[in-house]
Amino acid sequence: MSTIVGLSLPWPFEYGFMQRALVVGLVVGAAAPLVGVYLVQRRLSLLGDGMGHVAFAGVGAGLLLGVAPVWSALVVAVLGALVLERMRAREHATGDLALALIFYSGIAAGIVMASKGDAGSANTTSYLFGSILTVDTADVWTVVGLGVAILATLGVFGRALFASVLDEESARVAGIPVGLCNSLLAVMTAVTVVAAMRAVGILLVAALMVLPVASARLLTRSFRATVMWSSVIGAISAVAGLTAARAWDLAPGGTIVLTTALVFVASATLSSARDQQAARTEG
């Protein structure tokens, strides 16, 4: 049995492939909302979805050139993120027009390049829809490395990012490097997309960045608590989704995302009940 942590874990994580999936799920589930929390505040909730389209061009390039698609996707997604941020900052294109231009060109390039690669387009399915149960040890270390990079970046720039998403203009006056923060947020979005690509697939990656945040903001009163709880909800959803997928033989990527959606419904119900209770108490 090939394991990552060398532990004997109970069902459903008794096998090596499930333990690798568990590590990837935990890292991606916990890290993706940490980036998503800033995207939601900047009303860029769908940026992760678009960056997935760009990353797909990198997957196609990797399949065409015979290099590991994760690394080619990382390079293309990071470059795409920086170009996008530059266009946005210089107002060369309106926000949604810039997104549409880059995103659709990205996925079209991915399809074309993958179709000309030796592996053909069949290999792209695991990147579009995820294949967390087939990740190998190298994938796990890549995801863990990317997760640590995101955490380290947020550790240094988290407060500055908060100030710049709160009010970009006064942050500039205060000497906060707003341009650098915006570029870092775009790059971290790209990195998160690539890290989560094997877990839930390019088409569902944005859900892991946004839905746990949407749940957490219904339940919390501070930014700090929102950050913490969105990460916890993301990690718990990943574990619960993997467990449900194993129990009922479901597609794990979709099951993880559906779990985050169910958590949101539960959070909304809880929040609504709490508001009604508060209104009755005040009344």
Added chain:
Amino acid sequence: MPEIRSRDLVLEAERVSFAYGTVAAVVDVSLHVAAGEFCALVGPNGSGKSTLLRLLLGLAHADSGQVRCFGVDPHDVPDRWRIGYVPQRHELAPELPATVTEVVAAGRLARGWWRRPRRDDRAAVARSIEAVALTDLADRPVRTLSGGQQQRVLIAKALASEPSVLVLDEPTAGVDAESQELFRESLVSAVRDRGAAVLLVSHELGAVADALDRVIVMKQSIVFDGAPGDLAARGVSLGVHVDDLPLWLERLG
């Protein structure tokens, strides 16, 4: 106006002009604000007030003329914490819960965004919140506060770095009377207790009229720059007859 030594000047504009395309917003404006001065910048809508503030803060580049902040180009000011800025009203943290303390603490980051907050940072944040009488609401999400309370949060955020100059763009628009009074007290305290300069853009000077050192009236260029008493000599009242100034500005427009 008392003689001002150049080293006391915190904001300077020398023959500054700026246009949005072919539309002139600021035309040949010269303006000096010294430490400890409480100045109001008024003018009709579209008279270039906000643009002038943006030029003075380095948020926009003048087409001609020179702008200095603490004697240097605004981009070269080494201690950015010396500038406190309240931009024109915007919705605070609409998508996420952020408490009053968290928002005000973001203003303190001007003292060092790269390091963890220290005890003196937390104390300064608490003092700023106290200055706008929001201590009881410090842990409340800002989105649950009234418009006036949210505006006080923004002023506390600007005060948090204990700046040498406060630049405020329409901070009291639509704000209740209690908040206006607290707003006045916090600005007067910044000027008198810490010797800070204040440059305030507002249509509603009633709350601060008796505390102002200078009123600057602008309509693309400077139309009037002097003491409130000199403006009163022209039959324009800031405080007693609060309608006078808006009516006069309307006639200017």
